[in-house]
Amino acid sequence: MNSTHDRSPRNLRLIVTGGGTGGHTYPALTAVNALRARLESTGHSLEVLWVGAADSLEQRVATTNGIAFEAVATGKIRRSKNPIKMVSPANVKDMTNVPRGVAQARSLVSDFAPDVVLATGGYVAVPVGLAARMCRRPLVVHEQTVRLGLANKVLARAGAQIAVSAQSSVALLPEGSQGTAVVTGNPVRPEVLTGQPQRAAEGLGFTGHDPELPTVYVTGGAQGSAQINNNVRDILPWLLTRANVVHQCGANNVDALRESAQGLDPALAQRYHLTAFVGPELPDVLALADVVISRSGAGTIAELTALGKAAVFIPLASSAGNEQAHNARHLQESGAAVALLGEVNPANLQAAVEPLLADPATRDAIASQARSKGMPDAAERLVDVLLTAAN
Ligand SMILES: CC(=O)N[C@H]1[C@@H](OP(=O)(O)OP(=O)(O)OC[C@H]2O[C@@H](n3ccc(=O)[nH]c3=O)[C@H](O)[C@@H]2O)O[C@H](CO)[C@@H](O)[C@@H]1O
Numbered sequence: 001m002n003s004t005h006d007r008s009p010r011n012l013r014l015i016v017t018g019g020g021t022g023g024h025t026y027p028a029l030t031a032v033n034a035l036r037a038r039l040e041s042t043g044h045s046l047e048v049l050w051v052g053a054a055d056s057l058e059q060r061v062a063t064t065n066g067i068a069f070e071a072v073a074t075g076k077i078r079r080s081k082n083p084i085k086m087v088s089p090a091n092v093k094d095m096t097n098v099p100r101g102v103a104q105a106r107s108l109v110s111d112f113a114p115d116v117v118l119a120t121g122g123y124v125a126v127p128v129g130l131a132a133r134m135c136r137r138p139l140v141v142h143e144q145t146v147r148l149g150l151a152n153k154v155l156a157r158a159g160a161q162i163a164v165s166a167q168s169s170v171a172l173l174p175e176g177s178q179g180t181a182v183v184t185g186n187p188v189r190p191e192v193l194t195g196q197p198q199r200a201a202e203g204l205g206f207t208g209h210d211p212e213l214p215t216v217y218v219t220g221g222a223q224g225s226a227q228i229n230n231n232v233r234d235i236l237p238w239l240l241t242r243a244n245v246v247h248q249c250g251a252n253n254v255d256a257l258r259e260s261a262q263g264l265d266p267a268l269a270q271r272y273h274l275t276a277f278v279g280p281e282l283p284d285v286l287a288l289a290d291v292v293i294s295r296s297g298a299g300t301i302a303e304l305t306a307l308g309k310a311a312v313f314i315p316l317a318s319s320a321g322n323e324q325a326h327n328a329r330h331l332q333e334s335g336a337a338v339a340l341l342g343e344v345n346p347a348n349l350q351a352a353v354e355p356l357l358a359d360p361a362t363r364d365a366i367a368s369q370a371r372s373k374g375m376p377d378a379a380e381r382l383v384d385v386l387l388t389a390a391n
Helices: 022-040 057-064 089-112 125-134 150-157 167-172 190-194 197-204 226-239 254-261 282-288 298-307 320-333 346-358 360-373 378-390
Strands: 012-017 046-052 068-071 116-119 139-143 161-164 215-219 244-248 272-275 291-294 310-313
Touching (some): 012 125, 012 378, 022 057, 022 139, 022 190, 022 298, 046 089, 089 125, 116 125, 116 150, 116 378, 125 139, 139 150, 161 167, 226 346, 254 272, 282 298, 291 346, 310 320
Parallel strands (some): 139 161
16 A cells, blocks of 8 residues: 555546446445545545446436446356357357447546546446556456456456455455455445434334334345245244334335235234335334345445344355355354355244344344444545545
């Protein structure tokens, strides 16, 4: 790292790229906002251009947050053990998109002339990151997961400065980039850390919430998870005798779950709140939750550890490099979570949740271990890396 003198703020121009999922998009937005706040606190300004895929989550997030956005062509290479399948029509089309995206990104980078480029992963980060290197602009890559994603691996080899979310990532970096890597943690949206439990039930319209009972928040990520939904559905008659349940299930699953909830005893059903997606109420819902049943994507883990929540993780088995299982195991090994790493069924989900509801001391012990793993200052650390790279 350079000296703190090198990080002194000045007016800056930033290109940010990354997206595809919330896991790549929200850390980018959080870093932009933190960098802007740091610069403005010293009377300086930040000009930002977000370069992403057209009609994407990152486009919606950038534009709703008043950040200028430009789209470039991207190509997702579908990996397969069978080399014949690699030459699929979809892959061939996507491969031709990559050079087109690099050319588009190169012209955007050269016109905008950023002081620094931040890439947070996802396929779109590849053309933009490569263009940054071609135009000799400093490139910082932020990785949310323990193992580098494919896009970030390509950019690490192209000479990016790497910021990682966990110390254990450093040993897994490509040769040559380990020495310069910085552990920042995974930036968490600041509003997530300042929720108010007493606002949650009102914000959700959860009129039957019983304040005498603990609350379980179930989340399968933005799309929802059929595996989590089905197992939770099957233990609901038991769960609702002990807790309120807020269940975020994804848009595709909400109708079927609503129908099956009609079979619940009405006295229990009033403690159940089902929703496709939790939007601006998310911080309050997290503040209210005593126990969380969740996938173990990097973004969710960063939030739950920063807050110190007792969680039961059900990893997505098909996540890249099985990283969700790795994340969950890592926390379970230090008593910072409960992880269901093999087959998941209603019986073992109930067995995992039961001690957390029965004994507040058990869940407090897990919550406090989780909090010790959290890095609530990750955005500020990433800002330090960006300011150093820009100088
Ligand atoms: C399917 C897939 O590819 N998953 C990957 C994706 O995760 P993905 O983006 O699906 O999940 P993450 O846990 O990283 O982030 C989800 C984000 O959405 C928010 N949220 C979720 C539900 C909701 O109703 N409201 C809401 O705001 C969560 O609070 C969190 O901030 O990128 C992550 C980071 O690279 C990886 O670790 C995951 O393995």
